[in-house]
Amino acid sequence: MTTTSVPSSESWLEVAPLQARDALLGLLPESLHWIASSVLAIAVLVGAFGLMFAYLTLAERKLLGRIQNRPGPNRTGWAGLLQPFADAVKALTKEDIVPRDADKVLHALAPVSLVALSLIGLAVIPFGRHLVAIELDAAVLYFFAAGAATELSIFMAGWASRNKYSLLAAMRALAQLISYEVPLLLSVVPVVLVAGTLSTTAIVAAQGGWAAGFWPHWHVLTPWGFSAFCLFMIAALAESNRSPFDLPEAESELIAGHLTEYSGFKYALFFMAEYFGMAALSAMAVTLFLGGWQAPLGWLEVLPSYVWFAAKLLALLAGFIWIRATFPRLRIDQLTRLAWKFLVPMALLNLANAAFWSLTAGWSGPLQAVRWAVSLAAVVVPFLLLSRSLFSGLGPRVYRYAPS
Amino acid sequence: MIGKGLLQGLAVTARNLVGSYHDPDRYTTIEYPEVKPALPEAYRNFPFLVAEKAEDPLGTLRCVACQICEKECPPQCIYIVMDRDEKGKARMKPKVFDIDTSVCMSCQICVEVCPFDAIKMDQVFEIATDERFNALLLHRDQLAKTNTYFHQIHPTEAAEVDARLAAEKKAAEEKAKAAAAAKAASAKPAPAAPANPTPPPAPAP
């Protein structure tokens, strides 16, 4: 955690986490403070996100259930609230099966490295006004560098299992990563361009305030920002292997893909990593586009900043689940085609759009309307053209009836 | 416009999410062990044997061990041995009546072919057991259930059966009476049930 001095003007809820940290550190000798502070930050992050993972699995199953008009898990504890712990006990007590021909080292290493890599990205996310584990100038870069190797772990899992389904999953994971890393990064560049910084705290700070008193300066509320947000979320879905891009897992095609030969706690670790990855990318999206911990309206700032962050994060995660409940899966060639023929060109055009937005920051009055119109057109027109070419030859059909 | 279908789909799932909280037409789950499903009257499961009296179920079985059901049972899960006295004369009662419920496919053909309305379909479906062989082979004493029970589970059908049996009995008695009046006192009384099984009457709706 940062050691910025606590402003006294803020509400006690806002500063409560810092005071708790200081109180804990006060129990230790001065010489241990630097390490204790880091350990505390790690412990809080792992604890909070671990708990969130546990209840996210429950929330996903509940939400999926309700969307499918069934109750979801409701037997363990009140309304199923103990279900995650029952699952954990089950996963821990299950036999850990390693196939005879498997590459044992990689087979064991894959889930561990995946969890670790999914988690370290969280270090640079500002969860609240004063809550960021590490202040980095190149924090955005760090985040994507940390997440770059996650699909490598999936590849390891798939390859080490010595199972043909797993191998196909490994190949798919590689193809997916190569395709989606590019639009993911490209959709972030406009934000960096406009905010003029790679630091996450500075990007959040740049989104503070309101235009005309009610329109927050969040990036998502600009044409280029909305476009970049959508691109980022699509790429994030693919990066975290969530439906409709869950091709490495693809249970109707590859049984469980890279997870086929995993059981017990290793399997649980993969799940944990999936949710950590999902949470990390959503947290990044909140930071980059949704104003981070900023409240949507001035008078809503009575709630502490981290509550706003959590609310936005949970909303995005619910969106992930909602999408999973609704969409079918893409095919691997369609997946890569979508990335290269739609997302990448859109992201590049969006970059130009953001540059225009950045250059015209001084326009006001009627010029402001022109600025919005141009930027909006620069999003809508390429979208229509690109999507039409992407879906050429497809569409609703008219059916005839046999003459009787 | 591309993406419209996707948004429509999201709207449908959202509607169902909300609907599952207030619309019983969408949220149709019955939480089974706590809430028992309402079985329709026609529901059938494994067969049972109808007995007249609860005090002596085995003694008052309607079954006369004619073995028609045994012959007609498609998976051949019924096994019947006629009860005989010391001289080998048939007592018109089953000594052994076994139904292997692990083989039975609940098709109701035994019920349809039975001329004596002696075997009917039960509605007990919670028959799970941890013993695959003996526990699923039901014997005479386990199969015998009273007519009252039959009335409870299939009231319409049971009422019809009772009415028919009563009518048949009355007809038989009158016939016997007429025969007795016409012939001398030495004539034997006719049996309670027709000697030749008639084809099964059309089942009750």
Next chain:
Amino acid sequence: MFDANPAASPSARVRKVEPSSFGFQPSSVPPPAGGGGDLLEISLGPHHPSTHGVFRMNVVLDGETVVRLKPVFGYLHRNHEKLGEGTSYLGSMPYTDRLDYLNSMTNNWAYAIAVEKLAGLTVPERAEYVRVILAELTRLLNHTCLAGFLMQDCGCSGTPLMYAFRERERILDLFESLSGSRMMCNYQRFGGCRVDPTPAWLAAVAQLVDRYGPFLDEFEELLTGNEIIMARTQGVGRLPAALAVNAGVTGPMLRASGVGHDLRKVDGYGVYPRLNFRVPVGDHGDVYDRYMVRVLEMRESISLLRQALAALPGGPVLDPKAKQRGLRPKAGEAYGRIEGPKGEIGFYLVSDGTANPYRYRVRPPSFVNLTVLEDLCLGHTVADAVIILGSIDIVLGEVDR
């Protein structure tokens, strides 16, 4: 994996794949996963999540593209036809429930028609209408389930399947309250039906029919316009009309290929000639057409149900003279067929005058439609093979018998 000549063209590589390599050879240990060879042989099934039962597809992949596919079945073989020769005519009726266990009502009907032809029985008017009602309910049930399963194969996380099953349950409830069993109805009899439907039951059917249209609207809203589904299914698994006809494909699959052949029109069995309905046909013969033709058929079924309910006459539902037990038809043969939800379901019976059929043979639509599986899948990816199999609409109880 196969010994492939690196210099060979893809076609030469394909020729290297000999059918003998598909046998059950315990020694053919899977080759190393980490590379080598160009072709990958995968056994999709028999316990694979989307083979619709215990079915196995031995596929040879070039990358993810299917270059060879061999269906392997028989895992659910129950000796159905031979059992039929050892069982009385009546005793085979409950066995037909278990052929295509989703559509026991239509199986019953086809079998009943065969026996009625053999024994020269007539069916009361009311029973004919009841049969139409049940067959069309079965069609709704089958097509709804199929759409759900197909979307599950496409990768939907169960949502369409759950909606489909919710509606299917309502139809099963109706079957249960009429026949006593949800799926194994054993309802048709020679010369009519076993139970006369009560007015309350008919009212429940009318209610279900009224709500089915809106359900289909919502179902289609979720799926039909979905761009991902269009991308996944359009142009995938095209079945040319000529191949469909030559392979004996029937049912919605044939009609999706553009051949308007429907036994309800062609044979005009039952009271179908008196009812008004159209036969939808597709122009492309791909998975999307197969899905859409079924959806359109469901809409026709709703209209058929309305007409049949309105025209339902009174009277008995079972010819009282028709003998059920101990039926001994005169020596001869008969083939009874109807348009089942999956296609032409037919029963061929030969009688030698005894109580058991001398020969008993089923013409199962699933099995015949499955024969074009390889032709449909070649050149597509594994993911497509799965949805092509799903769109054929098989039930392994009927394929393996």
Next chain:
Amino acid sequence: MSLAFLALALVCVVTASAAMISRNLIHSALLLVLTWIGLAGLYLWAGADFVGFSQAIVYVGGVSMVVLFAVLLTRRQRDEPLVLIPEAGVGRVVAGLAATFWVAALLVPAMVVAPLVQRAGPGPTLTVKRIGELLAGPHLVAVLVVGVILTVSLIGALYLAAPVTAEDQPEWDNGGTGRDRGNQEEPS
């Protein structure tokens, strides 16, 4: 030399050597990824945060995938040894020694001339901004030229890789299996 540097250097050297020695191509590739991670760590240690993170994104996230793809698509038989360790001939030994000599001749003077720094420089501060200014200012032309060259090579690669001609079409893709049903004109 700090402990961190020693640890990072050890990681790099050990994993690089292991990657060379390993008989399993996939293991080699994954060890190579570890080496790159170690290198990224070295950059970070030296205060070059941008280069360090870029190293991670580009090499760990991108190049490693390409390497693994290449390995997976390479044909190899089951029992064939992966790394060819041939019988040592005189020529090979000489060639090896020569290569070693040349590498050493390049590296050793460099190390002597520019001794290793004893400690990490000042913390990573403004390197990103500085790099941006340099790339967009004095080196703009170079950046543009490199960009054009890369784009051209990318398009060329796409052109070479795309199978579009009719003779490239595999036999199984002719719309049927050549079985003698179908292929006739469609019935009306």
